[in-house]
Amino acid sequence: MTRKTRRLWLVIACVTCLGAAAALMLQAFSSDIVFFVTPSQVEAKPPPADRTVRLGGMVVAGSVKQEKQGETPVSRFDVTDGQAAVTVRFEGILPDLFREGQSVVAVGTMHKDGFVASEVLAKHDETYMPKEVAEALKKSGKWDPRFGPPPSAESWNTMTAQDAQKTKANPDSPAPAATKP
Amino acid sequence: MLSPELGHYALALACIFAAAQGVFPLIGAHRRDRRVMMLAPGLAIGQLIGLAVSFLCLIYAAVTNDFSVQNIAANSAVSKPLLYKITGVWGNHEGSVLLWALILGICGAAVAAFGRNLPTALRARVIAVLGLVAAGFELFCLTTSDPFARVWPAPMDGQGMNPLLQDPGLAFHPPILYTGYVGFAVPFAFAIAALMEGRVDAAWGRWVRPWAVAAWCFLTCGIALGSWWSYYVLGWGGYWFWDPVENASLIPWLTGTALVHSAIVVEKREGLKIWTVLLAIATFSFSLSGTFLVRSGILNSVHAFANDPARGIFILGLLAAVIGGSLALFAYRAPALTAGGLFAPVSREGALVLNNILLCSICAVVVTGTMYPPFMSLLFDRTISVGKPFFDATTIPLALPLFIFMGFGPMLPWKRAQLWPVLQRLWVAALLTALACAVAFYGVSGVLPALSCAVAVWIITASITDIVERIKLFRMPLAGSLQRARMLPRSIFGTALAHAGVGVTVLGLAAMSQAQHKIVDVPIGTTEHLAGYDWTLQKVEQEPGPNYTAMVATLEVRHNGKIVTVMHPSKRSFNSQNQTTTEVSIHTNLLSDLYGVLGDKHGTDAAPTYVLRLHYNPLAPWMWLGALIMALGGALSLSDRRMRVGAPRRARNASTSTVTAA
Numbered sequence: 001m002t003r004k005t006r007r008l009w010l011v012i013a014c015v016t017c018l019g020a021a022a023a024l025m026l027q028a029f030s031s032d033i034v035f036f037v038t039p040s041q042v043e044a045k046p047p048p049a050d051r052t053v054r055l056g057g058m059v060v061a062g063s064v065k066q067e068k069q070g071e072t073p074v075s076r077f078d079v080t081d082g083q084a085a086v087t088v089r090f091e092g093i094l095p096d097l098f099r100e101g102q103s104v105v106a107v108g109t110m111h112k113d114g115f116v117a118s119e120v121l122a123k124h125d126e127t128y129m130p131k132e133v134a135e136a137l138k139k140s141g142k143w144d145p146r147f148g149p150p151p152s153a154e155s156w157n158t159m160t161a162q163d164a165q166k167t168k169a170n171p172d173s174p175a176p177a178a179t180k181p
Numbered sequence: 182m183l184s185p186e187l188g189h190y191a192l193a194l195a196c197i198f199a200a201a202q203g204v205f206p207l208i209g210a211h212r213r214d215r216r217v218m219m220l221a222p223g224l225a226i227g228q229l230i231g232l233a234v235s236f237l238c239l240i241y242a243a244v245t246n247d248f249s250v251q252n253i254a255a256n257s258a259v260s261k262p263l264l265y266k267i268t269g270v271w272g273n274h275e276g277s278v279l280l281w282a283l284i285l286g287i288c289g290a291a292v293a294a295f296g297r298n299l300p301t302a303l304r305a306r307v308i309a310v311l312g313l314v315a316a317g318f319e320l321f322c323l324t325t326s327d328p329f330a331r332v333w334p335a336p337m338d339g340q341g342m343n344p345l346l347q348d349p350g351l352a353f354h355p356p357i358l359y360t361g362y363v364g365f366a367v368p369f370a371f372a373i374a375a376l377m378e379g380r381v382d383a384a385w386g387r388w389v390r391p392w393a394v395a396a397w398c399f400l401t402c403g404i405a406l407g408s409w410w411s412y413y414v415l416g417w418g419g420y421w422f423w424d425p426v427e428n429a430s431l432i433p434w435l436t437g438t439a440l441v442h443s444a445i446v447v448e449k450r451e452g453l454k455i456w457t458v459l460l461a462i463a464t465f466s467f468s469l470s471g472t473f474l475v476r477s478g479i480l481n482s483v484h485a486f487a488n489d490p491a492r493g494i495f496i497l498g499l500l501a502a503v504i505g506g507s508l509a510l511f512a513y514r515a516p517a518l519t520a521g522g523l524f525a526p527v528s529r530e531g532a533l534v535l536n537n538i539l540l541c542s543i544c545a546v547v548v549t550g551t552m553y554p555p556f557m558s559l560l561f562d563r564t565i566s567v568g569k570p571f572f573d574a575t576t577i578p579l580a581l582p583l584f585i586f587m588g589f590g591p592m593l594p595w596k597r598a599q600l601w602p603v604l605q606r607l608w609v610a611a612l613l614t615a616l617a618c619a620v621a622f623y624g625v626s627g628v629l630p631a632l633s634c635a636v637a638v639w640i641i642t643a644s645i646t647d648i649v650e651r652i653k654l655f656r657m658p659l660a661g662s663l664q665r666a667r668m669l670p671r672s673i674f675g676t677a678l679a680h681a682g683v684g685v686t687v688l689g690l691a692a693m694s695q696a697q698h699k700i701v702d703v704p705i706g707t708t709e710h711l712a713g714y715d716w717t718l719q720k721v722e723q724e725p726g727p728n729y730t731a732m733v734a735t736l737e738v739r740h741n742g743k744i745v746t747v748m749h750p751s752k753r754s755f756n757s758q759n760q761t762t763t764e765v766s767i768h769t770n771l772l773s774d775l776y777g778v779l780g781d782k783h784g785t786d787a788a789p790t791y792v793l794r795l796h797y798n799p800l801a802p803w804m805w806l807g808a809l810i811m812a813l814g815g816a817l818s819l820s821d822r823r824m825r826v827g828a829p830r831r832a833r834n835a836s837t838s839t840v841t842a843a
Contacts (some may be wrong), residue, residue, distance in 0.1 A: 009526040013538055017579070021542040024575040025549055032571040036564035054566060066783050071709075073702035073783070073792045092700045093780035095790050096761045 040083040057081040061101040087114040097122035185329040188238025195231030196319035200311030218305035222293035229286040249335035257512035258341035260728040266350035284363040306374035350410040362468040366394025369465035372458040376514040385448030399813040405808030416763040428551040429471030435544040437463040466504040498650030532590035539583040546575045567605040588643030611641035635692035640684030644677040672821040679814025686807025692800035699783035700741040712797035729753040750779040774798040
């Protein structure tokens with residue numbers, strides 16, 4: 001076997017393997033990527049029912065309901081980003097860190113009658129906020145992390161970006177979140 | 182006596198030692214001044230002593246509840262059990278950086294102690310490179326994450342540790358994993374030293390290989406331990422989340438595995454030299470960036486301890502210096518290395534090349550999948566995540582050919598081989614695999630799991646066949662075979678064992694895809710049926726613990742009316758931090774795991790119901806057992822006389838042909 005054919009073999013092996021890897025990746029990128037959405041995005045443009053998404057926001061206080069279908073425990077709760085709320089249905093055990101009024105990420109699909117979660121994640125840092133939820137809140141103008149902890153979730157639907165500005169101007173005053181409607 | 186100030190001072194001293202260790206031996210090697218080069222071992226051992234004293238001081242402060250030390254106050258508490266006071270030292274950012282530096286110090290001292298037969302200049306350069314890296318990390322520790330910082334006034338009690346970390350498995354996971362990560366610093370240092378000398382030869386391959394194999398063994402164990410911890414502590418029923426932190430340990434494992442194999446080609450055939458040097462650099466770079474990008478909070482993860490911009494900038498600077506510097510040196514010096522010959526595609530070295538190509542393709546996929554989400558959010562401001570479906574769809578099709586070639590790779594002779602005789606010798610293995618394939622397609626749902634089962638059987642049977650063929654078992658009297666087995670180098674057994682370990686792990690992974698589970702909300706006394714077992718919830722009681730109260734369930738499991746086990750899954754509420762953790766109960770018979778999780782209490786106090794999650798996980802222990810077998814195989818190879826560190830000598834006198842770096 002000449003040097004040339006040996007080199008050819010090597011090149012063919014490399015190109016095949018890396019080509020296969022690239023093709024597999026592109027295929028997977030088009031079908032297996034999971035996008036993060038906020039409740040207001042879901043309201044504006046619901047994702048197709050066969051597409052898995054991560055829905056992030058705060059659990060609306062008082063919205064968690066436990067029920068049973070046969071022996072299967074089913075939890076329902078509302079997730080809000082301050083502009084819209086989406087009801088999530090989840091079969092299974094809610095994670096230890098799940099709390100009303102704190103942030104959550106639900107992985108699942110959007111159906112006509114609500115969001116069906118296959119997994120509920122309540123991983124978070126010391127401020128009880130997953131990074132992506134915090135980003136979404138900051139973007140919508142609901143919360144500026146430099147001025148105190150996030151406002152409680154139940155007040156969000158009535159709260160506007162101007163309120164967040166007010167808190168910013170006077171961080172010592174109680175947040176408008178404290179005044180319940 | 183072991184005061185935090187002494188620890189701080191010892192750390193500063195170690196940093197100075199490390200800087201000296203990084204500078205003087207290089208000058209000595211450049212000037213070929215033997216006396217200056219001989220400073221290297223002493224400086225390395227001095228650095229290790231400083232780090233050891235510093236680490237002891239931190240442990241002493243933790244054990245004696247010295248809450249005037251900020252790190253202890255933030256992570257410990259009087260009520261914490263003694264074991265976790267000690268292991269809690271490395272359960273936080275500052276302590277883990279110190280542990281990292283300590284292990285790096287141990288590596289440097291190990292090269293100084295066991296590398297006596299290395300050429301003086303090479304040893305001096307290797308120790309110097311380790312010293313430079315260590316100096317960087319000790320400076321990082323001193324300037325941005327000082328574990329000994331005092332707090333005034335000292336609190337009466339600490340804030341306690343995250344209850345999730347209060348577990349014996351996690352106590353030993355970080356040191357083992359870090360030893361794996363840091364261990365790859367030694368092959369890295371050898372690669373840099375070789376680039377400085379402009380010389381890579383068979384002897385270099387021999388010197389590097391034991392260090393790479395040792396680091397690989399630790400990394401394998403560390404990853405398995407981490408996965409096992411996530412299985413039995415987090416209680417979600419799975420074993421691998423494809424979380425950035427887990428991927429950060431898998432990526433260097435993949436390149437490290439490639440390195441362990443390509444170093445064989447350097448040693449036996451003086452080929453793949455430049456590639457092996459690049460792999461050594463890449464493996465350590467991935468170890469570094471993996472751990473520290475995660476720690477800096479760039480990759481969002483549960484494991485991120487702190488998001489401090491000063492630390493992030495220092496870490497990025499350090500990474501840029503280590504990785505950029507070494508790659509620049511590689512680009513500058515690699516053309517000076519003489520390239521090895523090209524190999525015939527069908528030969529042992531050809532198979533090893535294929536192994537490297539496939540492992541690196543898998544690695545590229547994992548890297549892309551891990552880095553894609555942060556890049557997307559950085560560049561396009563879109564939050565996406567990449568999880569199990571992505572990695573399953575991309576890694577399994579690439580891993581399957583790797584596993585198939587793994588079967589006959591070790592049986593191919595060097596230089597030039599013919600495929601047919603090898604395949605003939607493997608007919609028993611092929612037959613068994615075909616049988617397993619038929620059974621798997623009948624009994625296992627899903628094409629990929631069934632194929633994975635078949636290749637797992639193929640790897641195991643082919644590895645056994647390799648040994649059987651080598652000792653001519655069944656073809657000559659047994660005494661003769663045993664005699665041959667005694668003469669066979671241990672590294673051959675090591676290879677077969679490690680490969681069989683991969684097969685065992687793959688079998689476990691494939692079987693785990695068939696796991697069954699059930700989530701129910703039932704009153705006491707109910708019996709559930711899952712996977713042929715009857716699970717009865719008998720009672721739920723409150724029990725106090727040292728710093729928590731627990732709700733403990735009694736779950737009786739029967740199979741065909743006979744009691745298999747009584748499980749006690751529980752839920753703990755910690756007093757200090759208003760946290761709850763779930764304690765999984767697992768019963769294993771090595772062929773399958775019964776896995777019970779207790780959830781919330783629902784209903785009224787008069788008629789309470791409890792949420793239970795029950796899992797049946799077939800062959801689950803095999804995943805970690807396989808990793809242990811792999812590591813044992815590596816250890817067996819290490820005990821081979823031919824692998825013993827420093828045993829070989831260079832063919833020609835090293836100092837005369839040394840090319841000094843500019």
